[in-house]
Amino acid sequence: MRLTGSEIIMECLLREGVHVMFGYPGGAILPTYDAMAKYEDRLHHVLVRHEQGASHMADGYARATGEVGVCIATSGPGATNLVTGLATAMMDSSPIVAITGQVPIPAIGSDAFQETDVTGVTLPITKHNYLVTDVDELAYTMKEAFHIARTGRPGPVLVDVPKDIQNAVTEFIYPEGHLILPGYDPPAAANSHEIDAALRLIDQAERPIILAGHGIMMSGAMQEVRELAERAQIPVALTLLGKGALPEDHPLVIGMMGMHGEASSNLAIQEADLLIALGMRFDDRVTGNLKTYAVNARKIHIDIDRSELNKNVRADVGIAGDLKTVLKQLLPKLERKSHHDWIHQIRDWLEDSSERDILNYDTPGVLLTAQVINDIWRHTGGDAITVTDVGQHQMLEAQYYPHQRPSTLLTSGGLGTMGFGFPAAIGAKFGVPDEEIWAIVGDGGFQMTLCELATARQENVNVNIAIINNHFLGMVRQWQELFFEKRYQATPMVNPDFCKLADAYDIPNRRVTQRDEIEDAVAFARSINGPTLIEFVVEKEEMVYPMVPAGADLHDMKRRPKPGE
């Protein structure tokens, strides 16, 4: 079958199981857009309003489904607009394939119109990238791109396709069977010495704790982690992206760790004599000061990326492998244990935390973000997929919206990308159309990508947008309050009327200023099959507690004073 490069791209997407792509046309990608017409019935193209939105949508799709998300952009500015989304996906190991147009090969290097060295620009923020220079290599390259994006530690892969390659005609053969990638061989299983060493440490531990990360879900090791925790009675602390790895109402789950984690989790980590780190990477937001981090604990670290072992924290037993495979090797030899005193100790800390919970305070006449998020959780039956932006609302979501199922909290953890939430929610909806999706965003971040309201309208995407509007860049304001003597430089925001804005896009909307209006507004949003927007006007100067200041010891938390303190 003789096809053009553009048609080959479409054929490859179909063979990789893609049924939706997010993109924006332009000169250098036009042949590919032209070829789309023939494939319209099988490959749906979503026209975004800014390429950054396309990259976040592909990312949201990938996070919700575990499949590769696809975004398309033209050369030059189209491609550079993808950069933030690629970096976001890179940091959170999200599998996406980005296809960009490039100027024709003879024009490369001549500073042609809309020419940018896109493989150069994206080199440090992609898992791998390609500039295709021969149409005969296009199909193979596409197959490689998908394979690399979804296997091992997943990540974004970019394929830059010059316009003349898109137009060139060749015999299309999709490579069958295994790819030959001598330099790419993600680790799978552990060796028996590693398993024995890990078992020995678990057996000796009196105060063990599991640090559950995103990798559990990417490996599909939820059941194995649960078995490990239950059989050896080990409490489980979650990273932000690890939320959902185990149901949060599981008695052994003690909550999120890190800068805005549960105090009990952080104290438990500092008191533990063994950390079992599963599919997480000891980010600075998780560890605080490395010099004082879990100094009494030995560490077992299992991650598919060997370069994560001993990067930030020295592992006594470091295993590079696929978590599910490794745990399946380990579990048959694992003895039953009980750590009654240790678990009891953590419960005591938890009780102290609940006394400091803002929801247990008497706060008449004000609407708090914690109330909004907790009420959305309650009124949706706690079963919706939430997609957050970045900042105070993100941390409060993590604290007040318990997740029972894997991949139900989609959030930009590593890069902390404002503007991620709303487009990622759109992408997620295309991936899991039967799920209820809430984009929980701040007034700051939402305005970074709100142009995608038009996309949501055009495609009638059933996404509920909850804008937490405190008229501030809340988290930056919190830092200014704590560390810059309340000098609120460039954080107060004069915002548009979000409801009028929604009106302009023909999107049904509500404004909520009182807690007793929340239930109704949530019901309203759920009743509409299409995008809705609810603006929650909340208290201006809220704080997120507990807080480990950047670089401080993990146990050195700023706590909310107890009532009467």
Add this chain to the structure above:
Amino acid sequence: MAQQPTVNKVTVVALVENEPGVLNRIASLFRRRAFNIDSLTVGRTHKPDISRMTIRVDAGPEYARKIANNLQKLVNVIDVRVIDNEPHIERDLALIKVRSDDAYSRNTLTEICDRYPARIVDVGPHVAIIEMVGTETFVEKFIDEVRPIGIIEMIRTGIVSMGRGTRIHDTSVTRRDLARAALQASAMRNGRIV
């Protein structure tokens, strides 16, 4: 010739696909991870598709392993090894232009070169060029001896290194060839001609 053990220096050897942009990927990785390296050499192997890199790190083996683990993640890097304690041969080559405008300097030069695997490769009325090959420390020792005569210009290639014995650090698999072969095979299965 005395093989002197080097202190606190580790060598990382990487086999990489000889493709455009590979050096860029590796340089970008070193910059991004703030890896400090001492020297880096790239050269052809007996396989045209594969280049071999020798990276000299002024640090302990643990640091070298960090570099190796990160290098291994690059798709174009086929194999990486840290050469630490295992027996190996290493060579550095220096071209040194020195003053040789009187009998004393010329005699001293000849005398020093006799004691080292060094050759005078070019002699002019005022200067001479010496080629010195040896281990890194041996080359440095030689340079120290020559220095008083007056070094005018110098270039060193950086270390290349190879493990002794039958342990082979190479691969016969080259991706481009095999990719083509796979395509051809699949085309033939489908009764088509590429």
